[in-house]
Amino acid sequence: MPAKLGFIPCLPCWLCLPCWPIMFDLVIIGAGPAGLSAAIHAKRLGLNFTIIERGTPGGQATVAWKIENFPGDLSISGAKLMDRFLSHVNELEIKIQRTEAESVSFKDGLYLVRTDQEDISSNALILATGLEPVRISRPDAHYYPDPNSLRHEGRTVLVIGGGDSAFDEAISFSAKAKKVTIAMRGAGPKAIPGLVTEAIKRGIEIKCGLNENELAKLDADIIVACIGKRRDLNILDDPLQITNHKSQITAIQLAGDILHPNIRHIAVALGDGITAVETVYENNIKNGRS
Ligand SMILES: Cc1cc2nc3c(=O)[nH]c(=O)nc-3n(C[C@H](O)[C@H](O)[C@H](O)COP(=O)(O)OP(=O)(O)OC[C@H]3O[C@@H](n4cnc5c(N)ncnc54)[C@H](O)[C@@H]3O)c2cc1C
Structure with a gap:
């Protein structure tokens, strides 16, 4: 039995049940829009997750x-929209475990998720971990930060990037910052017109067409980088377990931004969460129950 759980216990552990991994039908990693939506749907289906x-x-x-x-x-x-999602989750008495999934392995038909607290074992796994920011060479840069988490009243802020998120962040900072500048390599902003208009209205300085040297010379009290995001599957022992092919019954399901890094929208992530739960229910759980 313990071997089936992907866990090789030492002698005292044979006698000590709490050391064994906790077993679930499903583990969802990540509590952004995709993970929360998956959790709400898993609750609806009565899954042990x-x-x-x-x-x-x-x-x-x-x-x-x-x-x-x-x-x-x-x-x-x-923040307000996500508060609503979290109230929904609380009302359903879904407990979010506040811990980091450090690694995921798969053995004998079960997933083993190692966390900084306890190990968790499950029949199915949904990865809703979002994306990792593309890094720049400035050690003091903050990536897609929550502006409220950085004291910026009366300070200068430089946002590097020309897309929606860069403009969104710059606008948030502009409410209290002394001065906000957006700087980008591209010839012009890629953000939607509404965000660009709002940034101009707020007096945010927009610098376009800069090369690496010119960007590196710009300075401010707070540097924010929003130059893109990428998928990171490093927590998986074997990234080949990722497939959405229906015949691969042991497939890890991806949901949200990590599934389609170029389509980053809350409503899409919510749909992904539900689809992922339906898929693991059909493929991994339903038959085992009947
Ligand atoms: C500034 C900004 C403005 C935006 N504006 C809009 C907008 O107006 N409209 C819109 O539709 N979308 C908008 N988006 C995009 C939207 O926020 C994302 O598409 C959405 O949050 C994706 O949800 P997700 O659940 O896939 O990923 P995320 O929201 O990134 O959530 C992933 C979660 O997984 C957690 N996680 C990662 N790794 C681990 C691990 N190993 N262990 C445990 N937890 C882990 C992370 O901490 C995170 O909380 C905006 C994004 C930004 C940054």
Whole structure:
């Protein structure tokens, strides 16, 4: 039995049940929009599951200045929208485990998730961990930060990047910062027109077409980098377990930004969470129950 759980116990552990990994139908890693949506749907299906989060529940959406593409809300801050999601999760008595998934391995039909607290074993796994920011060479840079987490009243802020997130962050900082500058390599902003117009209205300085040297020379009290994101599968022992092919019954399901790094939207992530739960239910759990 212990070997089946991917756990090789030492002699005292044979006698000590609490040392054995905790067993679930499903583990969801990440409590951003995708993971929270998966958790709500897993609860609805009556699954024995857990959800783990290493940072702020609500994920990247919590830092969004204004969300204007979430059906049902003309305009709402990311923090407020995610508070609503988290209230829903609380009402359902879903407990988010505040810990980091350090590694995921697969053996004898079960996943073993190692965390900085306890090990967790499951029949199925949903990876809803979002994306990792692309780094720049400045050691003092903050990546897609929550502006409220950085004291910026009366200080200068430099945001590097030209997309939606760069403009969104710059606008958030501009409420209290002394001066905000957005700087980018591209010839012009890639952000949606509404964000660019708002940035101009707020007096944010926009510098375009800079080369690496010119960017490196710019300085400010706070440096923020929003130059892109990438998928990171380093926690998986074997990234080949990732497939959405239906015949691969042991496949890890991806949900949210990590599934499609170029389509980063809350509503899409929510749908992914539900699809992932339906898929693992069909492939990994339903038959085992009947
Ligand atoms: C500034 C900004 C503005 C935005 N504005 C909008 C907008 O207006 N409209 C819109 O639709 N979208 C917007 N987005 C995009 C939206 O926030 C994302 O598409 C959405 O949050 C993706 O959800 P997710 O659950 O896939 O990932 P995330 O929100 O990134 O959540 C992933 C979670 O997984 C956790 N995690 C990662 N690794 C581990 C681990 N090893 N162990 C445990 N936990 C882990 C992370 O801490 C994180 O909380 C914006 C994003 C930003 C940054």
